[in-house]
Amino acid sequence: MKFYITFFAFILILSILIGCNVDQPTDVSTSSIPIDATSALSGGDTTILSESSHAFSTPAPNLSADALEKHLDGDLEFEAIFVTAPAEVNPGLGPIYNNITCINCHVRDGRGKPPTVDEKFVSMLFRLSLPNGENGETGQSPIPVPPIPVPGFGTQLNNRAIYGTPSEGTVIIEYSEQTLTTADGARIHLRYPDYTLTDTYKPIPENVEVSPRVAPVVFGLGLLEAIPEETILTYADEEDVNGDGISGKPNYVWDVVEKRYKLGRFGWKANQPNLLQQVASAYHDDMGLTTSLFPLENSHGQSQLKQNPTSPEVSDEILDVVTFYVQTLAVPARRDVNDPQVMHGEQLFAQAQCADCHIPTLRTGVLPGVPSVSNQTIHAYTDMLLHDMGPDLADNRPDFRASGSEWRTPPLWGIGLVRTVNGHTNFLHDGRARDLMEAILWHGGEAEKSRQMTLQMTTEERDALIAFLESL
Template sequence: MHLRKTYKIGLLFAVAIVLLQIGCSKFDKTFQTENSAILSGGQQTVFDAGSGAFGHPFPVMPENLQDVHEVGDAQFEATFVSAPAPLNPGRGPLFNNVSCSACHISDGRGKVPGIGDTSVSTLFRVSIPGTDAHGGPNPVPGFGDQIQNRSIFNTQKEADVAVSYLDQRFSFDDGTFYYLRIPTYSIINTYTAFPGNAMVSPRVAAPVFGLGLLEAISDEDILSKADEQDTNGDGISGRANFVWNYVTNSTTLGRFGWKANQPSILQQVAGALNGDMGITSSIFPKENSVGQPQFDHRNDDPELSDSLLHAIAFYIKTLAVPARRNVDDPVVKQGEILFLQAGCNTCHTPDQRTKVDVSFPAISNQLIHPYTDLLLHDMGNGLADNRADFLANGREWRTAPLWGIGLTQKVNG
């Protein structure tokens, strides 16, 4: 009898310890102070360091909005097919891929094509000298502003892109050698003549998590960090890109894309559907093949309803950010010191705060740590694509966010 009582007491004690540990674990994750560097996405931070780290919805969001997120998720994963079809019709006649998730793998980045690979999750922007009616890149006659290397049955694709690399040797100040791969891209197998003065620039699909929080940073905060003439003398001259907004029919601040050439998640989504898959919408109601022999002349535009378009945009808008890890590791702390000493933080701004938004409290007034200023910076000749995009010249690129970058290998390989 005494032994049974002792066993019960021991069991209760063990259960109490487990519950205490669970409670402490939950406290560590949920009740961090607002200023904690761990909370990369503020309230919308998730604690997953596995292969699904980029694919979580906002943890703090009403249930009805979670439902909208799920609808958008399903559409993001959906495979589009050529019309007519009962489900997900409208792909083509020209396209690069069949779904959003085929490029943005596990909501992360795409893959750079190797020698002889087809560009499955990398596309190629093209243009000729000059600008279009809105100050953007000037489309290539017969090809538009993007090479579509795939087409539906009985239709000619525009072209293929051949990729080659040159390994070039460089050295550090201490004499240690290292090699960098310099890519060369060639437009081949064109259905018609490709102009010799056309400019070509690759675009690897970028991660899509955390974009809703970046969109919630006010224009004023972004512009306050611009210093085009380097008036403070720190050697950094970030500047904003101003681009055409097809939703408002006006020029607005650009913040998404490799050259900050997209003003909003909604336009980014609509543009990708149209350019990458040939799916028309109310924002881009014309096929990407208009004016070319591949145009199908079908009277089915727009092919994607506004409700589904907005659901996809909302899905991306409400993807959470994985927490920063190992903040107390001495090596990590030393790296942070070097990061600051080298001035990396002058472009990769660690802290941002989202604007107050009573219409969507989930993203309102959040202290976040994206490590970007969302501005354009001159990256020199070595990284130049020599192709302008609105105000961004051929040497300028938008500062890429660094949050979650340590999980890229695990998520995307």
């Protein structure tokens, strides 16, 4: 008997040890990556070595045991499927919504895409608003102005609804092709999207502003939240005082907890101040779920809603673990950093001014409660600022201080793994680019020079530039 107990204890300890090894990938900074290749460690100590379809959905390797447990609790909630109330598990969906779970849009913690011809909208949504007096059509207001809700629709089109309830409507996307020719005669096709609101449950004002947005990746976000505001502001140059054609403008957006304007960091127009509010607004806007931050339904005041719930449908505990989850997903390491073609591409990236917005290296400060993302040197390739990207990319829908043609520089880390993780290569805020070169050639406005320099490159140079992006 004693032998059996000892034997079972031995097996138990063994399996815990093996389990630990599986849960906590080896410390990449000391093992498989050459020490000098620090630029491969895109997320500092949160970097993992993975080129698989799980590259975006692995916990940071430097989490403590308690932190890992909290992360895994958040992971379950991120995947939780919500249903119509009343129900035992995860009730409260809708009545109007865009999807039933976070993971359906941020597939494998990766990015969404526009639907193909026969598909419905899954991982893409449309923000709505009415033109506002302050910002006018252009939104060049020096003070932040929140988007004005469209009566009967709010600030987001909810294209799905619970049984027996009308959704708000849907959108038809039509593309037309245009061809660009590079200096050395290569032909590159761009597809221009055109969006039409249709099947709305009631007439929608003619002058409604519509902003298409695909779901971005959700790894590495705690690091971006931990970049000190002062650091981000050192790159801001709103009036382009240094005359390089690139301005960089901070968005300031409403913080519902602190009740004041704060630096915007998340969303395609930096329209959310922090991850807690980003997550709460995802529950609210995308799934029709109330929280302590947003206690009124997204359908408040509309005919679809019978009554507002008396207590939050998603608890503060769940908000907390889901926020922690998106703060602590690992960043995949770069590949092929010493490949000559990749290194050539990296030089071209700097020469073509790409690195003036997609800042290669930043240092994080301290994010309270999240030591694993604090004080890290990261290679996210963003400045977290807004840039005017020209009329072709404009959604013409201002968002706080962002004008209708301004977008936040998106981080480029992991971009070479999107194909593996998500099975597509649709880029930019509305997924119109079908590969990385198309994404570059859509750049205009402050990035027009970069675009021109890319068109002037030889095919060999363009291949090198893409090889560099693929290594991120």
